Amino acid sequence: MSRVLDVAGLDGGYGSVQILKDISLHVDEGEFVTIIGPNGCGKSTFIKVIFGIATHYRGTVKHRGESIAGWRTDQLVQRGIAYVPQVDNVFPGLNVRENLEMGGVRLPPTLLEERISRALEMFPDLQPRLHDTAASLSGGQRQMLAISRALISDPTFLLLDEPTAALSPLYQEQIIERIDSLREKGITILIVEQNARLSLARSDRGYILANGEVVHTALASEILDDPHINEYFLGTLHD
Amino acid sequence: MDTLIQASLSGVAIGCVYSLVALGFVLIYKATGVLNFAQGELMMVGAYIYFSLVTSLDMTPLLAFGATLVLAGLLGALVERLVLHPLVDEPPFTLVMVTIGLATLLRAVTGMIWSHDTFAFPSPVPEGAVHLGQVAVPLVDVWTMAVTVVLSLLLFLFFHYTRLGTAMRAVAQNRYAAQLMGISVDRIFTLTWALAASLGAIGGMLLADISFLHTNMGFIGLRAFPAVVLGGMESIPGALLGGLIIGLIESLAGVYLDPILGGGTHQVLAFVILLVVLMLRPTGLFGATLEKRV
Numbered sequence: 001m002s003r004v005l006d007v008a009g010l011d012g013g014y015g016s017v018q019i020l021k022d023i024s025l026h027v028d029e030g031e032f033v034t035i036i037g038p039n040g041c042g043k044s045t046f047i048k049v050i051f052g053i054a055t056h057y058r059g060t061v062k063h064r065g066e067s068i069a070g071w072r073t074d075q076l077v078q079r080g081i082a083y084v085p086q087v088d089n090v091f092p093g094l095n096v097r098e099n100l101e102m103g104g105v106r107l108p109p110t111l112l113e114e115r116i117s118r119a120l121e122m123f124p125d126l127q128p129r130l131h132d133t134a135a136s137l138s139g140g141q142r143q144m145l146a147i148s149r150a151l152i153s154d155p156t157f158l159l160l161d162e163p164t165a166a167l168s169p170l171y172q173e174q175i176i177e178r179i180d181s182l183r184e185k186g187i188t189i190l191i192v193e194q195n196a197r198l199s200l201a202r203s204d205r206g207y208i209l210a211n212g213e214v215v216h217t218a219l220a221s222e223i224l225d226d227p228h229i230n231e232y233f234l235g236t237l238h239d
Numbered sequence: 240m241d242t243l244i245q246a247s248l249s250g251v252a253i254g255c256v257y258s259l260v261a262l263g264f265v266l267i268y269k270a271t272g273v274l275n276f277a278q279g280e281l282m283m284v285g286a287y288i289y290f291s292l293v294t295s296l297d298m299t300p301l302l303a304f305g306a307t308l309v310l311a312g313l314l315g316a317l318v319e320r321l322v323l324h325p326l327v328d329e330p331p332f333t334l335v336m337v338t339i340g341l342a343t344l345l346r347a348v349t350g351m352i353w354s355h356d357t358f359a360f361p362s363p364v365p366e367g368a369v370h371l372g373q374v375a376v377p378l379v380d381v382w383t384m385a386v387t388v389v390l391s392l393l394l395f396l397f398f399h400y401t402r403l404g405t406a407m408r409a410v411a412q413n414r415y416a417a418q419l420m421g422i423s424v425d426r427i428f429t430l431t432w433a434l435a436a437s438l439g440a441i442g443g444m445l446l447a448d449i450s451f452l453h454t455n456m457g458f459i460g461l462r463a464f465p466a467v468v469l470g471g472m473e474s475i476p477g478a479l480l481g482g483l484i485i486g487l488i489e490s491l492a493g494v495y496l497d498p499i500l501g502g503g504t505h506q507v508l509a510f511v512i513l514l515v516v517l518m519l520r521p522t523g524l525f526g527a528t529l530e531k532r533v
Contacts, residue, residue, distance in 0.1 A: 038356045051419070077421030085419065094405065102409045102420050105402060153421060 002029045002064065004157050004188045005050070010059035012049035017097040018057065021212045027157075030168065032180060032189040034220065036196035037209035043192040046209070047159045051076060051083040060098065063157070082155035086162040087179065089146035092135035096126055099134050099145055103152030112152070119148035122178060140171030147179070151187075160191045176202055200224050241373040247487060252380035253450060254486020255387035260463035261478035262394070263435035269411040269473045270431040272454035273323060274331070276338040278439055279460025281318075282346035284458065284461075285311040285440020285446040286360070287353050293361040307444065308437045314430045315436025324428070342457060343421045343446040360447040366418065383445045390441065392477055398475070407431060411473070462506075465513035471523030480524065485509050497505035 005027040013019040019042045027033045036041050039128065048054035050061060052073050061069040065173060067210060073083075073101055091099050100119060104112045120127050123144040134145060143163055150158060163179065164172040179189060180202040193199040200206050203220035218230070223229050260282050267275045277279075286309050292303035321340060326334060364382045368375040399403040410417045410427040418424050439460070446456060467486040470477025492505035516523060 024454045053419075054352055073418050074421040077419075085416070086416055088413055089419075091416060093412050094409060098405050098409075101402060101405060101416070102422065105406050105420065105422050144276055149420065 003062075004028075004029055004031075004064060004066075005114045005190065006060070006062040007050070008060045008110065009048065010046075011056070011057040012045065012059075014045070014052055019212050020049060021055075023059070023209075023212075023214055025207055025217075027190050030183055030186070030188055031144070031205065032183060033191070034196065034203040034205045034206045035190070035192045035209055035210060036194075036200070036206060036223075041195075041209045042212040043209050044161050046194055046214075047161050049084065051159060053113060065210065075174055077153050077155075078158040080154070081159065082139070082153055082157070083149045083151035083159040084143075084146045084161065084163060086165055090134040090137075090142050090149070093133060095131050095133050096137070097130045100149050100152055107152075113183055115152045118149050122151070122181075123148045137162045138148060138171075140167050140175065143171070143175055143185035144178075145169065147175070151182075157188045157190070158184060160189070162192055162194055172198055197224065242494060243491075244371075244374045245376075246490045248374070248380060249378050250487035250490025251483060252383045252486070253446075253490060254466075254483035255383050255437065256446045256449070256482070257346070257440050257463040257466045257486050258387060258479045258482025259390065259445070260460045261441040261466040261482045262475065263442070264417065264467045265473060265475055265478040266407075266431050266435045266438070269475075270326075270375070270407060270468075271323070271428050272331070273334045273338065276335060276436065276461070277342040277345060277457075277466075279457035279463070280342040280349075280360075281311065281315060282438045282439035282443035282446065282460040283347055283457040284314060284349055284468060285436070286443030286452055287349055288440065289298070289444050290358060290447070290452055291353070292468050295460050300361075304363070307440050311440035312433035312437040314432070315432040315439075318436070319429045319432035324423065324425070327428075336405070346454050346457060353454075355454050357454040360444075360452045362448050377449075379521070383449060386441065386478075390438070395474070403430070407434075462509045464511040465516070466488065468513050469516050469523055469526040474525035477523055477525030478509070485512065488512065 003026055005025070006108065007023060007025045008018055010023040013017060016165045023046060035046065037043050043056050049056050052071050056069050060067060063079065063081060068079070094102070097116070100116045101112065104115055107115065122168040123140055126144055126148060129141065134142060137145060147160070147163065160179065163175050167175065176198050179191065182189060191199055199222040200223055205222045206218065207214055208223070218226070242454060246411065260278055263278045264275060265274055267278070285307055289303050289307040292298045292306055293300065298306065318341065322337060323334070326337060357411070362379060364379045366378070367375045369381055398408055404415070405428055406422050410422060414424055417427070435499055442460065443456070446459060450456070450459070462485065466481035467478055468481075469484060470479070470481030487506055489505045492508045496504045496508075
């Protein structure tokens, strides 16, 4: 199994404010990996450092064996990496179709059409809303739009930052299920989630971050079954 | 009644020029957050370029018009790359001061090249007028209105039916998301400045045609700023309508208020409107903010 992401000894943050300390983490081909942890532990910052949005201080970040630390976001997109942020992830004044077009702004028209059709097959809820502005969509539909737009660039590695945040339970289930189904299309998934139980149930492995450090890593099933982790990190989500 | 119609049509013609300059302001502000106080000077330089291409290089009006758009666009792109790009993310006050400095520089350099004399503009439009009853509309005014209408239509098509135009709108709405999509935000900034400078150049050619060619014509372009505020800072239709309203009010004030309140009233009225709009409706006519879910 080849290694899609290999991070070792990563320090990062925002400007001079360090958030991440000595993070080591990997994601293999076809895996679904979830990063969990309390608010402010650095989960989102980690994804942002990988995607070149937050500051990388030290450590290696390799994608398929090649260092990508410090790469521009457009270079990462061309390399097959896509990122769906938690907020501000759509263009509110553009309609759904225009939003999708922006996901493949450099593609030839026929290929772009093909990719849009494929994305709409995956998220059929968007089909009847094609000519509505993104601002008029519900939170769940917006998240679907953000994910489907990321798919237009045909990524092989997808980074998602809390895709189910602030969604109804029905949409949470749907979104996680659709994300999981992306693996059948050869997409490797790294997800940061507050709603850890739902995401871990679909994941292969999980990492737990606290105070900017990896404090534990294990198979997702082991994390879900660990009573101590349940108490400290998943406790609020107990039925 | 004829005086009213005559003044109104003149106002619409000058309003069209304000609209085009205002459009340049709005495009740059919307996309990059920079309030470009050199937009009037970009307009002025455009008019001088056309002037030289026709009078010194003997180009045909159509060829000179096209070449002016390209050269003005290049100037706009160059200004963005050399002056504004290194200052991206600087505080708004810094950027405003830089554009004011840029305006002074452009005026000075234009004066050094072409002198500060006033020139008659080599109009591509024949002299004469269209007569509507007792009202005579100069052909140059008809030309100005026609160019503005065609240009507005082309811009609408560009922004809504081309990928580049949509990308420009996307960057204007959410620079961060655009970057994540692999859209080169830097390139969009440069193209926006190029487009704004080309629009300014068209405004400059039209303004010089209905008035004069002088290094101070940039100050007249600055009168488009109240149009921008009236229209709503980030609204393209607002800029177009704001320009027309300001032009119309100025023209009518010139006819009806100047004789009562003294000459020059019409020149300050635009700025009075600016103050009133800022006090009563700071978002302007079309400045409604987009709904933001949290």
